[in-house]
Amino acid sequence: MPVLVFDEVTKVFKSSIRGRHLYTLGPVNLEVERGEVFGYLGPNAAGKTTTIKLAMGLLKPTSGRIEILGSGSNSVQARRRIGFLPEQPYFYQHLTAQELLEFYGNLFGLSRDENRRRAAKLLDLVGLSAASATTISKFSKGMLQRVGLAQAIVNDPDLVLLDEPLTGLDPAGRREIRDLILDLKSRGKTVFFSSHILQDVEMICDRVGILVGGKILRVASVSEVLEKSVRWTEVEVTGLSSEAARRLGLDDIPGNVEEKAVIRVAEGDDLNGTIGRLMQEGAKIASVMPMRLTLEDYFLSEIENGSKPGEGKKPANPVNNPGSVPGGPRIISNGLEGKSPEGDANARTDLLASRVRGAR
Amino acid sequence: MRRSVSIGLAVILIAAGVLIYLIRSGMDYRRYSADVVEELTYYPSGRLLKVADLGFTSLVADIMWLRGIQYYGEHRAGDRRYPLAEHIFSSITDLDPEFIGAYRFGAIVLSEDAGTPAGAIDLLRKGLGVNPERWELPFDLGFTYFIVLNDYARAAHYFRFASSIEGSPEIARRFTAFAYRKAGKTDLAEALWQEVYCSSTNEAMRETALYSIKKIELDKMVLALSESLARFRSVRGTEPPGLRALVAAGFASSVPADPFGGTYFLDPATGVVSSTTVAAERAGQTQYLVSKAVKRFLSERGSLPGDLEELKREGFIAEIPRVPGTEVAYDPATGSVAYDLVPEKMRQ
Amino acid sequence: MKAIVLGIAANTFREGVRDRLFLAVGVFAAFVLASSLVIGPLSLGEQTRITEDIGLAAISILSFMIAVLVGTSIVYREIERRTIYTVISKPVERWQFILGKFVGLAGTVTLLVASMTVLLLLIDFAVARQFNGNILVAILLTWMELMLLTALSVLMSTIASPILGAIFSLLLYVIGHASADIRDLAVRFGSGVLRVMTDVVYYAVPNLEYLNVRSKVTHGVNIDPAYVAFASAYALLYAIAFLVIAVLVFERKEFK
Numbered sequence: 001m002p003v004l005v006f007d008e009v010t011k012v013f014k015s016s017i018r019g020r021h022l023y024t025l026g027p028v029n030l031e032v033e034r035g036e037v038f039g040y041l042g043p044n045a046a047g048k049t050t051t052i053k054l055a056m057g058l059l060k061p062t063s064g065r066i067e068i069l070g071s072g073s074n075s076v077q078a079r080r081r082i083g084f085l086p087e088q089p090y091f092y093q094h095l096t097a098q099e100l101l102e103f104y105g106n107l108f109g110l111s112r113d114e115n116r117r118r119a120a121k122l123l124d125l126v127g128l129s130a131a132s133a134t135t136i137s138k139f140s141k142g143m144l145q146r147v148g149l150a151q152a153i154v155n156d157p158d159l160v161l162l163d164e165p166l167t168g169l170d171p172a173g174r175r176e177i178r179d180l181i182l183d184l185k186s187r188g189k190t191v192f193f194s195s196h197i198l199q200d201v202e203m204i205c206d207r208v209g210i211l212v213g214g215k216i217l218r219v220a221s222v223s224e225v226l227e228k229s230v231r232w233t234e235v236e237v238t239g240l241s242s243e244a245a246r247r248l249g250l251d252d253i254p255g256n257v258e259e260k261a262v263i264r265v266a267e268g269d270d271l272n273g274t275i276g277r278l279m280q281e282g283a284k285i286a287s288v289m290p291m292r293l294t295l296e297d298y299f300l301s302e303i304e305n306g307s308k309p310g311e312g313k314k315p316a317n318p319v320n321n322p323g324s325v326p327g328g329p330r331i332i333s334n335g336l337e338g339k340s341p342e343g344d345a346n347a348r349t350d351l352l353a354s355r356v357r358g359a360r
Numbered sequence: 361m362r363r364s365v366s367i368g369l370a371v372i373l374i375a376a377g378v379l380i381y382l383i384r385s386g387m388d389y390r391r392y393s394a395d396v397v398e399e400l401t402y403y404p405s406g407r408l409l410k411v412a413d414l415g416f417t418s419l420v421a422d423i424m425w426l427r428g429i430q431y432y433g434e435h436r437a438g439d440r441r442y443p444l445a446e447h448i449f450s451s452i453t454d455l456d457p458e459f460i461g462a463y464r465f466g467a468i469v470l471s472e473d474a475g476t477p478a479g480a481i482d483l484l485r486k487g488l489g490v491n492p493e494r495w496e497l498p499f500d501l502g503f504t505y506f507i508v509l510n511d512y513a514r515a516a517h518y519f520r521f522a523s524s525i526e527g528s529p530e531i532a533r534r535f536t537a538f539a540y541r542k543a544g545k546t547d548l549a550e551a552l553w554q555e556v557y558c559s560s561t562n563e564a565m566r567e568t569a570l571y572s573i574k575k576i577e578l579d580k581m582v583l584a585l586s587e588s589l590a591r592f593r594s595v596r597g598t599e600p601p602g603l604r605a606l607v608a609a610g611f612a613s614s615v616p617a618d619p620f621g622g623t624y625f626l627d628p629a630t631g632v633v634s635s636t637t638v639a640a641e642r643a644g645q646t647q648y649l650v651s652k653a654v655k656r657f658l659s660e661r662g663s664l665p666g667d668l669e670e671l672k673r674e675g676f677i678a679e680i681p682r683v684p685g686t687e688v689a690y691d692p693a694t695g696s697v698a699y700d701l702v703p704e705k706m707r708q
Numbered sequence: 709m710k711a712i713v714l715g716i717a718a719n720t721f722r723e724g725v726r727d728r729l730f731l732a733v734g735v736f737a738a739f740v741l742a743s744s745l746v747i748g749p750l751s752l753g754e755q756t757r758i759t760e761d762i763g764l765a766a767i768s769i770l771s772f773m774i775a776v777l778v779g780t781s782i783v784y785r786e787i788e789r790r791t792i793y794t795v796i797s798k799p800v801e802r803w804q805f806i807l808g809k810f811v812g813l814a815g816t817v818t819l820l821v822a823s824m825t826v827l828l829l830l831i832d833f834a835v836a837r838q839f840n841g842n843i844l845v846a847i848l849l850t851w852m853e854l855m856l857l858t859a860l861s862v863l864m865s866t867i868a869s870p871i872l873g874a875i876f877s878l879l880l881y882v883i884g885h886a887s888a889d890i891r892d893l894a895v896r897f898g899s900g901v902l903r904v905m906t907d908v909v910y911y912a913v914p915n916l917e918y919l920n921v922r923s924k925v926t927h928g929v930n931i932d933p934a935y936v937a938f939a940s941a942y943a944l945l946y947a948i949a950f951l952v953i954a955v956l957v958f959e960r961k962e963f964k
Contacts, residue, residue, distance in 0.1 A: 057796075058963040060962060084793070084794070090790050094723050103715060104794065107712055107715055107716075107798040107799070109711055
């Protein structure tokens with residue numbers, strides 16, 4: 001049962017004076033299922049905030065239909081069960097945190113006592129109990145985001161819409177908000193939030209939608225996206241002598257690889273065999289780490305390739321897919337530089353690789 | 361928002377607009393039948409205003425000027441009483457002492473319409489005190505003394521003062537001479553009014569001047585016709601049947617229309633020459649006076665008089681005035697009094 | 709439902725208090741007292757009237773300034789600062805928001821007027837040694853005028869920036885008080901396009917002079933109760949009209 005539906009929704013922005021066409025969002029086709037955490041991704045000015053405003057009735061769609069908890073987006077009563085946190089929120093500066101939450105609670109018709117209790121409880125939940133009597137004008141950005149989240153759930157809503165809830169927070173703050181979102185999910189609520197911080201989306205979302213330049217490129221489940229992305233293994237070894245490396249066909253990198261070398265083994269290649277041969281040559285295996293493309297890579301590649309929007313499109317080959325280089329394992333760093341998959345963008349010869357294959 | 365609610369709000373808006381209009385009309389009516397205090401607050405004292413007007417003196421004086429003209433117009437069409445005129449023009453000139461037009465027009469209203477020439481003199485002298493370089497002010501003073509107060513000595517004094525001011529026109533000197541010679545009053549008066557008519561840009565003043573000139577012409581004609589009539593009587597020894605007979609008999613050259621477009625006639629009852637214009641004017645004034653007496657009768661006795669004789673008997677009016685060329689009609693049912701021009705009473 | 713309007717109103721009111729608007733009352737009291745004491749002895753026996761004149765004028769002007777300056781930014785600021793998003797996204801009807809804002813501001817202005825009135829009455833009593841009840845009538849009509857201006861300011865706030873709104877409100881105030889002169893002007897135009905235009909301005913712009921009985925009161929004139937009723941109804945109708953328009957505009961507003 002979808003709790004939020006966008007059906008062929010478009011929003012056209014024209015300049016107010018001449019009526020010149022400025023920007024169009026859509027058509028957006030999207031369904032958010034009950035109980036899921038949906039991440040709405042996109043670069044700045046893609047239209048994420050516009051989408052959320054359309055859902056909340058702050059804007060009216062130029063065409064299409066929006067259904068939120070079974071009602072239209074302009075339904076005031078539907079908002080009883082909805083929570084909303086706008087981007088870079090600003091609250092009444094003259095109120096204290098407690099007063100602010102009580103103000104919002106009052107808009108839902110809570111009784112005075114219940115209102116007060118609930119406000120205190122929410123402040124505790126978001127970790128702002130100590131600041132309950134502090135005026136908002138003195139709040140830091142992190143505190144604002146947290147009190148913002150608190151006001152978004154003051155009515156214990158079924159659906160929560162958050163616009164960039166993690167932006168501008170330090171890692172500790174982001175962790176807290178992520179935990180809160182997961183906590184909401186565990187209590188059966190649906191969370192829809194937009195972000196351009198991809199690691200966070202990756203960590204907590206069930207599904208993700210990618211919006212670029214006003215158009216939806218892709219809607220898919222996170223696990224599905226990540227499954228399809230390429231995996232490889234990085235083997236870190238020490239004590240690999242240069243001769244041994246040469247023998248294995250891994251002498252691609254100049255300099256001393258004896259202290260530390262990181263070898264990439266593509267998905268199809270024989271991992272165990274490679275490890276065995278390394279050990280035979282006297283190298284010590286320091287670590288074996290399976291790796292995959294992050295959502296960020298996926299996202300960036302979608303942007304680069306994505307000129308055709310819509311669902312059901314097979315992900316295009318990520319540009320920087322090191323695994324697609326034919327052949328076997330390759331050394332990618334000697335531990336002296338940092339290792340990164342993108343480093344492989346520089347074309348390296350695969351002579352070594354073929355030699356190792358040949359040596360098998 | 362639901363359509364029905366939108367429409368509902370629009371209806372409320374329209375209803376509010378209609379009610380506003382209604383209240384507005386009602387309040388305006390009440391406002392224009394003002395009592396004295398209300399009027400007074402509408403024309404606040406110039407001196408107090410000057411403190412409060414925050415540097416927009418000239419503008420405030422202008423607004424008061426407009427109100428002053430309005431005041432004059434309303435009362436001229438109404439009861440012809442101008443109790444606040446002195447206050448108004450004095451205030452305007454307090455605010456803006458260099459507003460020459462206010463002194464001049466105020467003086468005319470006070471001397472001619474309100475019948476308080478002393479106020480006019482004061483106003484003009486105040487103006488002269490502040491604006492000694494303006495020839496118009498002593499000139500108007502001369503005018504007032506000559507025409508209204510018949511004080512020829514002072515008139516001459518002020519005319520001479522006016523001519524001594526640089527830039528004063530030729531007529532100032534001429535009028536000085538006239539005044540000293542005490543030339544026939546009507547000639548000088550007419551000449552003065554003509555000067556006012558030609559030099560003034562104030563519409564109301566020009567109208568007054570024109571009216572006065574015509575009045576003088578009419579009087580001159582009546583005088584000439586009366587002289588012809590007297591000669592006829594002394595030579596022929598009888599009453600002429602009408603004024604045209606005077607022309608036929610060669611005692612008068614012609615009987616033109618009067619300057620207001622009316623006709624001259626002979627009143628058979630009194631043997632006096634008059635004109636339909638004069639008769640109409642007097643009829644109007646007399647009608648007003650008698651009507652007021654009737655109203656007083658009504659308010660004191662609780663009912664209307666049966667006829668005008670009763671009004672006179674009961675002492676509400678000394679005499680039922682007669683206006684040459686008219687007949688008075690009284691309707692005891694409504695209390696209305698009418699003096700109607702009756703051609704049978706005019707011998708032309 | 710009423711709780712929502714009152715909730716928003718209370719918040720607006722609290723904002724006003726914390727903005728220290730009520731300092732104005734202190735300024736008022738000091739000013740009237742000082743003027744009365746200084747000018748009084750110079751006024752040849754008119755000290756009472758002058759005290760009342762200055763007091764009533766000061767109440768009118770101070771309250772007008774606050775009503776317009778605060779009112780014209782009240783909605784605009786919320787939209788600009790986006791505090792409005794978290795309110796409008798709750799189950800709050802758009803008209804409730806406007807009404808709440810108006811009630812809050814009206815409440816603030818009313819409290820200001822009330823406190824200044826009490827002070828004026830005290831000062832007046834001290835000077836005159838007697839109580840001029842008509843002052844209350846003048847204040848009542850002044851208050852109605854302020855309600856009208858507050859509603860106008862809220863309307864301006866939904867459609868224009870604070871500066872533009874304040875200028876327009878001030879213009880309406882000046883024209884509203886010059887209404888009678890406009891009527892005189894119109895009559896002199898006779899008929900024609902200019903006359904029609906002037907007439908439209910005359911009838912559309914509220915005649916604020918109806919609500920000004922200050923000079924009469926200080927001259928000791930008693931005001932006819934029927935007049936008070938009609939004038940109050942007049943102001944009330946305009947206030948309602950302004951608020952209705954504000955709601956109609958706000959309903960259609962898109963928050964980009």
